[in-house]
Amino acid sequence: MKAKVHVTLKNGVLDPQGQAIESALDHLGFSGIIGSARVGKYIELDLIETNKDKAKAAVEQMCEKLLANTVVEKYSVELAD
Amino acid sequence: MKSAVIVFPGSNCDRDVFTVMQAQGLNPQFVWHDDATLPEGLDLVVLPGGFSFGDYLRCGAMAARSPIMQDVVKFADKGGHVLGICNGFQILCESGLLPGTLMRNNHLKFNCKETTLRVEANDSAFTSGYKKGQVINLPVAHAEGNYFADATTLKVLQENGQIVLRYATAEGAVNDEANPNGACENIAGITNKAKNVLGMMPHPERHADAALGGADGVPLFASLLAKLAA
Numbered sequence: 011m012k013a014k015v016h017v018t019l020k021n022g023v024l025d026p027q028g029q030a031i032e033s034a035l036d037h038l039g040f041s042g043i044i045g046s047a048r049v050g051k052y053i054e055l056d057l058i059e060t061n062k063d064k065a066k067a068a069v070e071q072m073c074e075k076l077l078a079n080t081v082v083e084k085y086s087v088e089l090a091d
Numbered sequence: 092m093k094s095a096v097i098v099f100p101g102s103n104c105d106r107d108v109f110t111v112m113q114a115q116g117l118n119p120q121f122v123w124h125d126d127a128t129l130p131e132g133l134d135l136v137v138l139p140g141g142f143s144f145g146d147y148l149r150c151g152a153m154a155a156r157s158p159i160m161q162d163v164v165k166f167a168d169k170g171g172h173v174l175g176i177c178n179g180f181q182i183l184c185e186s187g188l189l190p191g192t193l194m195r196n197n198h199l200k201f202n203c204k205e206t207t208l209r210v211e212a213n214d215s216a217f218t219s220g221y222k223k224g225q226v227i228n229l230p231v232a233h234a235e236g237n238y239f240a241d242a243t244t245l246k247v248l249q250e251n252g253q254i255v256l257r258y259a260t261a262e263g264a265v266n267d268e269a270n271p272n273g274a275c276e277n278i279a280g281i282t283n284k285a286k287n288v289l290g291m292m293p294h295p296e297r298h299a300d301a302a303l304g305g306a307d308g309v310p311l312f313a314s315l316l317a318k319l320a321a
Contacts, residue, residue, distance in 0.1 A: 023239070024273070026199050051148075076156060079149055079185065081192045082239060 011057045013069045014088045017078045018050030092320035094135035099124040099154045104140035108296040115312035124157040134319040135172045138179030150235045151181030173288045180290030191240030197273025201234045209259035215286040216318035220310030227307040229293035236292040238274040256280035
């Protein structure tokens, strides 16, 4: 089983990288298609644990303790086979 | 007086700060991040600048979970003095010893320049060598120096006098023009509530010798010696 973890900036936190990407996409002719861009991280974990509930709880603990800085970031955890 | 400089893989200001601490009589020793405990009888622990663990995941994130940091947190909780410079400040925020976090500079560029700073509080062992409101020059070198905390935290910092250094103009005005990275309220350095932990983005150890461009960092180390040497 795999855990797919997305870590993204909370709403309202300024994301200059996202703004730079947005502006570059504008230059490439995509203006009028995108509203805004936000940059985050994707972390994939291979799990040995086979109990889905236990795995999800553990990965959420990992997010709280290390994978995300909850001052400015939020996270989502998805389990997949 | 006994002090320690913690060395993480990727620290690169450890020798600079060690040299200055030695010259200022702080009697430093190096401690490796993988050690489980700090040496006995320390008065001061310094987390140096650099790029610990290559800034993997987030600046300071891995270093804050290094074995020695558990003992550094205990040391600080017991009232021991801890100074984090640049990457050290990021590590202090990641370890929870200081509130908020350091984000990417708002202009995305690496800052390597001289800044002018206004000393906002001189009631800690770190800053008693400065006058309140004094404008000093210290260099910065960072890509993630943009201090961020939510409005509630900023209010608490202000009310408790925990904001120690702000980016300012040469005349001491705190404004956007003087802000090199987009930091909330021009914050360059903060202490914890008990004022025994200081995190700062500017490098006092790089301005500790007039022959190397400035000596405005010296009072910080001299102040620590005066206050902590029993």
